Amino acid sequence: MAIDTSELRQQQLEKSRQVVLTDDFATPRLIAGADVGFEQQGTVTRAAIAIMTWPELELIEYQIARIPTLLPYIPGLLSFRECPALYEAWQLLQHKPQLVLVDGQGIAHPRYFGVACHFGLLVDIPTIGVAKSRLFGTHSEIEQQPGSYQPLMDKTQQLGWVLRSKKRCNPLYISPGHKVSLASSLWWVEQCLKGYRLPEPTRMADGIASNRTKFKRMINKSR
């Protein structure tokens, strides 16, 4: 398919100016995890959003949306590929969360506008980007000690954090999405860690979106 990527990148630059990087939310009652998976050789996009209570972190609802894949994967343009499906799932929710952990980068992006920023602006809800690998920014080595972290930098400007969330696991790349500060983005992810590499909301959404049999049992309880 023919895609004018220069136009999409221009949209990102314009939208990035609207992203809010200070805390604009009270202590959340519900925190969500959002992730996307694919079926049929990538022709179908499947988005999952898991709603969990705070501070219990118990799953109370989840929604899945399946739509035809609109774009191929292009580094830097992930939001245009995943947001449509995420928005479909969002509209199905009976409970709207006050904070969302989105898989992928927040402002740690070449245009300072990753998928977490894009989705947060779209639904006007605070979001934090939690990515499993690096896209943009530099950082010094992370100690092996769980809980250790380093700032993720762009020259002299900090974009986020690189956190060793679990022993012998690759670190997490955390950055503000929308209406969240640098300090809070790290703090909330830490609060949602329960012994696994991924924070609970993200881990749950990831399991559901990836259709892992392991998660099919536990999610049946909440319906």
Add this chain to the structure above:
DNA sequence: GCGACAG
């Protein structure tokens, strides 16, 4: 010019 590159 060459490599890097969220999911």
Add this chain to the structure above:
DNA sequence: ATCTTGTCGC
């Protein structure tokens, strides 16, 4: 991301 069982290491 996805195709996929056992297996190496802490």
